[in-house]
Amino acid sequence: MTPLITANQLEEILNSGENVLLCDCRFDLVDPLAGRKSYLEGHIPGALYVDLDHDLSGTKTGKNGRHPLPTPEAWAQTKSRLGMDSKTLVIAYDNQGSVYASRLWWMLKATGHANVQVLDGGLDAWNGPIGTLPRQPQATSAPVAAMPYVGLVTVEEVVHNLQAKINVVVDARANDRFHGQNETLDPVGGHIPNAINYFFRENLTGKSFKSAEQLFKDFHGLLGATKPSEVIHQCGSGVTACHNLLAMEIAGLKGSRLYAGSWSEWCADPSRPVAL
Incomplete structure (x- = not known):
């Protein structure tokens, strides 16, 4: 699977009815609430908001950085809660040049989830409709197994x-x-x-x-x-x-x-x- 997907390719997949989990990863390091606010104001219909601080980061100790990775066990629980089983096609986007979408892409790839792509150009490349109805997470039917991060350096x-x-x-x-x-x-x-x-x-x-x-x-x-x-x-x-x-x-x-x-x-x- 290629790392990127175009807006036209995404629209075709969404229209086909394929099982896709579209993840809106917008965030602002200076204003951590700005991403969720932007999501509620408008997003690609059906997208789920994925938060850098709460979903893509672990517990901070003051010594392990501003956005430490969650443990493999905690990340597996988050994937399960968000509905990311091994068969789910996950497509991530933001509106900041794919910075935060790249973080989700790496975390999934590094823990064995092959079916993940980043929307090239992000929300700015999307020419389809914009929705305001938030998508609620639907947990996977079975727990997602914890996998170590491959390619992680200490x-x-x-x-x-x-x-x-x-x-x-x-x-x-x-x-x-x-x-x-x-x-x-x-x-x-x-x-x-x-x-x-x-x-x-x-x-x-x-x-x-x-x-x-x-x-x-x-x-x-x-x-x-x-x-x-x-x-x-x-x-x-x-x-x-x-x-x-x-x-x-x-x-x-x-x-x-x-x-x-x-x-x-x-x-x-x-x-x-x-x-x-």
Whole structure:
């Protein structure tokens, strides 16, 4: 299954009556209630709202980042509650260049759910009707089995990599935040030593992804001979990093991994080094 789906393809699937769970993932890091408010004001008919804070994140401890992943057990319970069994086709969208939709895409793929796609261009690409009636979750008939996250990198592995230098760490944040400037989301500015910066918006033309060929060219220029399996993606809190991971997948560069704790976890421990 290709990672992306076009608005026309989505409309055909919805009209066919196929079992689709359409997930509206709109969110705002500064105003966490804005995404749900926008959903209630208008969404693709039949879409279910999936919240970054409540559905796609786990319990925060103050040390594990702003959007820690839920445990595999908790994520399995959430999938079951939202109606995501192994046969369900899940299509995610937002209106921010697929940033939050990418997080849902990665979480599902990483735990063995193959039938998931991201609506390229998001809500802006949709030319069909807009609805305001919220969809209520319908739980799966049987519990969803807990699966470990494949491709997840721990902070200990990133610390080890400072010396081993086996993997290339790619930071998806904007260039100024990478250099410790204009930091408003985390208490410490800077980046993980030896990380390279690739702002996730470089993957886009407008709010749609660049072509697979262009993305391949861009990432090849960034990474050279580095294998995808030797790439660790991170960002501020493990969200926009998924965008770079998805872009590499679109480009056919499969196998890169995610440090989900990202900068917000890294900088929570003052013993970890900070580069500017």
